[in-house]
Amino acid sequence: MTASSYSSVYPLDATASGRPTPRILSIAGSDPSGGAGIQADLKSIAAFGGYGMAAITALTAQNTREVSAVHVPPAHFLRQQLEAISADITIDAVKIGMLGDAAVINEVRGWLEEVSPAVVVLDPVMVATSGDRLLRESAEKALRSLLPLAHLITPNLPELAMLLGEPEATDWASALDQGKRLAAEYGNTVLVKGGHLPGSECPDALVNTSGLLSQDVIEVAGPRVATRNSHGTGCSLSSALATVQARTGDWEVSLREVKPWLLGALQASDSLHVGQGNGPVNHFHHFQQASTPGTFAAAMWNEAVPELEAIYGLPFIQGLQSGELPERDFNYYLAQDAIYLNGYSRVLARAGALAPTEEEQLFWAKASQQCLEVESELHRNWLSTREASTATGPVTKSYVDHLLAKSAAGSYAVVLAAILPCYWLYAEVGQQLHTAYVDAGAPADHAYADWLKAYADEDFAAATRKAINFTAVAAVAASGTERTAMMDAFTQSCRYETAFFDAPRLFAQASFTRAQ
Numbered sequence: 001m002t003a004s005s006y007s008s009v010y011p012l013d014a015t016a017s018g019r020p021t022p023r024i025l026s027i028a029g030s031d032p033s034g035g036a037g038i039q040a041d042l043k044s045i046a047a048f049g050g051y052g053m054a055a056i057t058a059l060t061a062q063n064t065r066e067v068s069a070v071h072v073p074p075a076h077f078l079r080q081q082l083e084a085i086s087a088d089i090t091i092d093a094v095k096i097g098m099l100g101d102a103a104v105i106n107e108v109r110g111w112l113e114e115v116s117p118a119v120v121v122l123d124p125v126m127v128a129t130s131g132d133r134l135l136r137e138s139a140e141k142a143l144r145s146l147l148p149l150a151h152l153i154t155p156n157l158p159e160l161a162m163l164l165g166e167p168e169a170t171d172w173a174s175a176l177d178q179g180k181r182l183a184a185e186y187g188n189t190v191l192v193k194g195g196h197l198p199g200s201e202c203p204d205a206l207v208n209t210s211g212l213l214s215q216d217v218i219e220v221a222g223p224r225v226a227t228r229n230s231h232g233t234g235c236s237l238s239s240a241l242a243t244v245q246a247r248t249g250d251w252e253v254s255l256r257e258v259k260p261w262l263l264g265a266l267q268a269s270d271s272l273h274v275g276q277g278n279g280p281v282n283h284f285h286h287f288q289q290a291s292t293p294g295t296f297a298a299a300m301w302n303e304a305v306p307e308l309e310a311i312y313g314l315p316f317i318q319g320l321q322s323g324e325l326p327e328r329d330f331n332y333y334l335a336q337d338a339i340y341l342n343g344y345s346r347v348l349a350r351a352g353a354l355a356p357t358e359e360e361q362l363f364w365a366k367a368s369q370q371c372l373e374v375e376s377e378l379h380r381n382w383l384s385t386r387e388a389s390t391a392t393g394p395v396t397k398s399y400v401d402h403l404l405a406k407s408a409a410g411s412y413a414v415v416l417a418a419i420l421p422c423y424w425l426y427a428e429v430g431q432q433l434h435t436a437y438v439d440a441g442a443p444a445d446h447a448y449a450d451w452l453k454a455y456a457d458e459d460f461a462a463a464t465r466k467a468i469n470f471t472a473v474a475a476v477a478a479s480g481t482e483r484t485a486m487m488d489a490f491t492q493s494c495r496y497e498t499a500f501f502d503a504p505r506l507f508a509q510a511s512f513t514r515a516q
């Protein structure tokens with residue numbers, strides 16, 4: 001038996017028809033403020049790696065507060081748009097949104113019957129969140145006639161009620177019940193959405209009563225985000241689902257992929273600062289994490305800040321700054337540092353071996369060598385005249401094990417993220433301690449004067465800037481999974497940095513307890 005290049009049990013990166021970039025057509029209205037309609041659809045399609053196309057049904061004049069006007073161009077012109085596309089391009093999925101009036105619906109129905117796209121998602125848009133109508137009341141019957149041509153219908157609760165001619169559901173159980181009845185009536189799958197219900201949860205459920213899904217109701221749970229920026233969630237969800245469905249061919253897999261993305265888009269919506277009413281969701285929140293080296297470096301910095309604050313609060317750092325740190329603690333720190341540097345040097349050498357460019361290879365190889373030089377310098381100048389345990393302490397061991405594990409895993413980007421805190425946090429702490437020492441008049445009788453003077457080394461600061469840049473650039477080239485692993489490795493190393501500075505105190509405490 002031979003394995004095919006695509007997994008047969010789990011969708012990876014090809015469309016159901018084997019294409020990596022699904023071609024998705026949105027048939028919808030325009031929202032010039034960019035939060036809903038075709039603008040939201042194209043962003044959502046792109047967010048999932050699809051190739052987006054748009055046939056415009058209607059023009060709206062709207063912003064985050066209201067829809068002030070709607071213009072529906074002649075329906076035959078929409079038909080011309082649709083035919084221009086389908087005459088030339090294979091369409092892997094269609095998402096249908098705002099239709100405006102019955103004449104438009106009839107054209108779309110005629111075109112769907114002719115073309116029979118493989119995936120049709122219908123979001124039966126009727127009324128915007130602002131309360132403004134996006135479908136003429138007289139067109140509701142025509143909209144129902146379109147339902148049998150859709151594979152998935154994604155009504156919100158008022159739309160679900162209208163399609164059934166019933167009052168709106170006020171709890172999740174009756175919403176599901178309505179979803180089942182609509183699915184049974186039209187023989188397709190209905191996505192029941194929890195957005196319009198109160199409560200801390202916001203579930204969605206795929207409903208199909210004809211055995212198309214693994215069960216009649218597949219519920220996907222999710223928390224409710226406390227934000228008023230939910231403009232365009234329905235449009236974004238339906239177009240994202242159409243895109244992922246074209247790739248996976250499985251509604252449940254598609255919803256489980258799209259729902260966390262929409263949650264992230266809602267959570268990151270406040271950072272967009274668009275409009276004064278119900279603002280849009282942040283469609284590209286997942287790219288922005290590392291769309292430029294600067295954004296990834298900033299995200300790493302956010303992780304490092306709480307650890308730096310913890311480090312500055314440690315008795316070891318405060319004692320180093322005041323000069324009152326017991327010598328025994330300092331000696332323990334130096335001895336552990338020497339042990340650590342030996343292991344660290346090996347990991348730096350590994351980064352050099354994995355580096356994609358000669359410049360980086362040279363940088364890490366040199367850093368690895370310098371590390372060994374600093375280790376022997378520590379032994380020659382500091383430790384040869386002092387008494388300190390030479391046994392590897394528990395923090396040193398765990399920190400080095402963590403670095404070695406990341407280096408064994410083989411991702412250059414992840415190794416760099418694990419390496420970086422030793423540069424970055426050490427350089428920051430060094431700068432702070434040096435500045436405080438200089439501000440205090442650089443007292444010559446300070447017990448750690450030589451150490452503090454050496455701390456703010458400009459060469460080390462320059463090397464740190466390079467190390468940050470190499471890491472941030474590697475993050476941009478890395479996959480999403482790798483970036484998550486990078487952030488995880490970076491955060492763990494930051495925590496070890498804090499623990500490393502606190503280890504002398506714990507060692508002294510343990511020795512004292514043992515001596516009792």
Ligand SMILES: Nc1ncnc2c1ncn2[C@@H]1O[C@H](COP(=O)(O)OP(=O)(O)O)[C@@H](O)[C@H]1O
Nearest residue numbers: 156193194195196202204223224225233234237
């Ligand atoms: N505040 C929220 N927090 C989390 N998810 C939400 C929130 N509001 C809406 N959603 C999700 O957004 C999608 C659209 O839901 P809904 O608001 O019900 O539809 P519409 O936008 O068509 O009115 C659904 O997946 C729903 O669960």
Ligand SMILES: Cc1ncc(COP(=O)(O)OP(=O)(O)O)c(N)n1
Nearest residue numbers: 029036037128129231232233234235
């Ligand atoms: C042009 C256009 N189409 C659809 C909508 C409605 O968007 P939707 O995602 O259903 O949700 P709200 O924006 O109403 O929350 C629209 N406003 N404009």
